[in-house]
Amino acid sequence: MALDEVVALAKALSDENRIRILASLRNGERCVCQVIELLALAPSTTSKHLAILKQAGLVQSRKEGRWMHYRLTTSSGTSPAEEAIRWVIANLENDPRIVADDRQLDSILSVERAELCCRQREGRRCC
Amino acid sequence: MALDEVVALAKALSDENRIRILASLRNGERCVCQVIELLALAPSTTSKHLAILKQAGLVQSRKEGRWMHYRLTTSSGTSPAEEAIRWVIANLENDPRIVADDRQLDSILSVERAELCCRQREGRRCC
DNA sequence: CCTATATTTCGTCATATGGCGAACTATAGG
DNA sequence: CCTATAGTTCGCCATATGACGAAATATAGG
Numbered sequence: 001m002a003l004d005e006v007v008a009l010a011k012a013l014s015d016e017n018r019i020r021i022l023a024s025l026r027n028g029e030r031c032v033c034q035v036i037e038l039l040a041l042a043p044s045t046t047s048k049h050l051a052i053l054k055q056a057g058l059v060q061s062r063k064e065g066r067w068m069h070y071r072l073t074t075s076s077g078t079s080p081a082e083e084a085i086r087w088v089i090a091n092l093e094n095d096p097r098i099v100a101d102d103r104q105l106d107s108i109l110s111v112e113r114a115e116l117c118c119r120q121r122e123g124r125r126c127c
Numbered sequence: 128m129a130l131d132e133v134v135a136l137a138k139a140l141s142d143e144n145r146i147r148i149l150a151s152l153r154n155g156e157r158c159v160c161q162v163i164e165l166l167a168l169a170p171s172t173t174s175k176h177l178a179i180l181k182q183a184g185l186v187q188s189r190k191e192g193r194w195m196h197y198r199l200t201t202s203s204g205t206s207p208a209e210e211a212i213r214w215v216i217a218n219l220e221n222d223p224r225i226v227a228d229d230r231q232l233d234s235i236l237s238v239e240r241a242e243l244c245c246r247q248r249e250g251r252r253c254c
Numbered sequence: 255c256c257t258a259t260a261t262t263t264c265g266t267c268a269t270a271t272g273g274c275g276a277a278c279t280a281t282a283g284g
Numbered sequence: 285c286c287t288a289t290a291g292t293t294c295g296c297c298a299t300a301t302g303a304c305g306a307a308a309t310a311t312a313g314g
Binding site: 046 | 260264
Binding site: 138142144168169171172175176190192193 | 271272273274275276280281282
């Protein structure tokens with residue numbers, strides 16, 4: 001039912017950290033450990049946010065060994081979820097926090113994934 | 128800031144009753160008493176929902192004596208709120224609850240506003 | 255197979271949200 | 285002005301949400 005879908009999508013979008021996740025995925029898929037690093041949240045919390053976005057149909061996931069990658073949903077191009085993603089991204093341009101996230105994401109992506117996870121284990125923030 | 132605005136709009140849209148309110152306004156402004164009747168919620172609850180929608184910029188209000196009218200926001204036509212309204216309405220087409228609401232709203236609009244408020248005072252649902 | 259480890263699930267806590275009724279506010283009309 | 289009344293605000297309660305750490309799961313690699 002469309003009413004339920006609209007509400008479910010809006011609920012998924014009604015959290016700042018989840019919006020930041022969507023923004024971080026707009027230029028390509030990211031590994032969970034990279035999202036954890038960007039948000040500086042506990043792995044369990046980050047995983048829950050990703051699960052909520054996936055449940056709402058806003059992101060899709062791909063498993064690669066021990067690593068899990070998430071990306072923005074692409075399907076027909078005209079689904080409610082995809083329209084919502086476009087609305088979100090379009091309204092985020094030039095937001096200072098998103099710009100800062102973009103910069104930090106560059107740093108995160110410049111680190112080897114294994115090295116990033118290693119640093120996270122040892123409780124050090126890498127960037 | 129755009130991030131805050133996106134989250135605020137999504138929060139305002141993340142409740143079924145508030146979506147039903149937006150749908151009920153899509154063909155013109157409505158009086159609070161008419162919205163109360165449609166949702167079958169307490170006046171205080173309905174008023175709070177309308178205040179949340181107004182705070183988010185999704186609806187505007189107009190006072191006419193003791194009566195207050197709400198309508199969907201119209202401004203530039205390309206504001207985040209207006210884009211959100213279009214997204215919501217477009218995805219609600221043919222939803223059975225919205226169709227039922229539309230029918231009930233016809234009934235409500237066929238009753239004199241004073242008569243509607245009178246019935247509400249006496250605790251009777253009119254439709 | 256055994257160990258290490260990336261991610262998820264579970265349990266718990268603090269806070270946010272949505273509901274109501276009672277009290278308050280503002281305005282129409284006697 | 286006094287009363288009635290449409291709507292809002294306030295105080296309260298039950299439930300939902302987001303945070304964390306601990307425990308569980310799944311997989312790579314010795």
